[in-house]
Amino acid sequence: MPRMTMIEAIRDAHGVKMAEDDNVVVFGEDVGYFGGVFRCTAGLQERFGKSRCFDAPINESGIVGTAIGMAAFGLRPVVEMQFADYVYPAYDQIVSEAARLRYRSAGDFTCPLVVRMPTGGGIFGGQTHSQSPEALFTHVSGLKTVVPSNPYDAKGLLIAAIEDNDPVIFLEPKRLYNGPFDGDHDKPVTPWSKHPLGEVPDGRYIVPLGKGAIRREGAALTVLAYGTMVHVAEAAAEMVGIDAEIVDLRTLMPLDLDLIEASVKKTGRCLVVHEATLTSGFGAELVAVVADACFYHLEAPIVRVAGWDTPYPHAQEWDYFPGQARIGGAMKRVMEG
């Protein structure tokens, strides 16, 4: 089976859908000729032509708004925001138009649109190239929000997103593009070619939206994580020697409520981890869901580990980033609680 990086897997997902369906149109800033700042669309313009994959001016609101018009017409646009930090000018279009087109037209028009964007830190990008804005999207009814953690999922989830009949926000943890970064920034990252989830089948397959996965089975406590934090949490569990069950949510909306409930009821303890800032982060929603569904099964308070409530720092990136030490420490607290 072919082994791919997450970049190659995302590129492959585009290729599969563009070959299958000429309603799929891919565009964004430097997406066509250049192949994307992270190379996720490299080769698509050569293969499918300039009308299927092309460059847009630097105008995120215009890119997303134009794509919404195309989606309402019946095309399936896939657009790239060069960084998730650049999406804010397009937020009006995403919230007021893409998310609401189906509802406000009572189903007459729909918006099958995918907005991809590299998310998260770990590359010394500072405050405008490192943010994790997922909670801004999960808060909006009508949107689906996806965060893959490995190449296999990235391809299957992106194909599912392109085939989905609703607008999907597809957040790609950029620190995972080339390997399963586990938070240890002093050593080189293991390449995806040496990881089982770097095995990516040829052709079409989907990972369904709304289904999480258990990355590590365990009996002591449940860790709810997504994206980069899945790998950091796995490493932290090894570090502190706690038999944690690591749940990779994969999609935040729809959320795999059944998987979360079953795991927490089994372990009786829950730790929630994300890289985004703490206050009003998606972790708050997860804590509420767990408290609601599993309250009488809990043996300790639910704990959150998240980015600090500060702008994303440059020099002090690793003090901000929720690394193995913080997550491991929190695991111990949950076990003692």
Next chain:
Amino acid sequence: MAARPRKSASNASAGKAAKSVSESSAEQIVKTLEHFDAPAPAKFSKDDEIRSYRDMLLIRRFEEKAGQLYGMGFIGGFCHLYIGQEAVVVGMQMAMKDGDQVVTGYRDHGHMLATGMEARGVMAELTGRRSGYSRGKGGSMHMFSKEKKFYGGHGIVGAQVPIGTGLAFSNKYEGTDAIAITYFGDGAANQGQVYESFNMASLWKLPVVYVVENNRYAMGTSVNRASAETDFSHRGLSFKIPGFQVDGMDVRAVKAAGDLAAEHCRSGEGPIILEMMTYRYRGHSMSDPAKYRTRDEVQKMRSESDPIEQVKKRLVSDHGMSEDDVKAIDKEVRDVVADAADFAQSDPEPDPSELWTDIYADDIPQAAE
């Protein structure tokens, strides 16, 4: 599967503005603009006059009735009436072909009626009933019709402009000769995404007619208090988009401008801007103290420039219609509006289950109380 053969939507060769390399950009723009001087008003046959009279009167009477129902408490929330501006949508509609799309902002009842959407369905949406075009989910500002190619109805000022641009992209991508008529007001013309759209539409030579409905007031702010350049037809110059001002109170002038713009777009020349000089008689919405203009100003427009009265006079003086003939049309229109109003008051409210429908394609599990 091989892709269907399609025109290249993003890399069409540049249009006439780029032909002569020896000319400066400024000279090219001047030439382009000269080419697009406002045309003379269209010559209307008797049938054209009757159609435009009827269609404009339907909008006028519909809006008057909506205002009444609002006052009586049957319509809640926001309600932006189109009275005074009827010639714009009716003239443009007369220039359109089947397959062309329309998208607009929140002052949208007139646009919907002009496309042929049913008065009953529009009025029932205003009253929030289950037979409304959006089954009560949208209200005054958010209605749609796939059948009539009406893409909304958008409550966020200017947000429809990139959407219209995307529709135009789709037309080019599919290789059809359809054009996207994208309406917005003088207020929306100051939104940044309008200019993002202008740039992309011109760069990619998209078949989109940007219709600026300049009714002189963005809510309560007059054009000259909000806009450094008050000639909106010139707002496309930096993007090499030609434009011109049109007497938006004369349906024949609008029709002629629409014809020219449609031909421009269909021939692959890219976007064009039509600035419709128009006027709204009523307030911005139903709660407008109207202190930003004088009664005399409104009265002068009503008595000297009313789009419907202009046609009515011609029907009698130029086309030999009697007062009774005209009244017969009036009655027909009143009956349609009365029927719509009755329907919109008697139609049931949405079923409670509608609270949870049309949010996603499928039911999805959500946390609940």
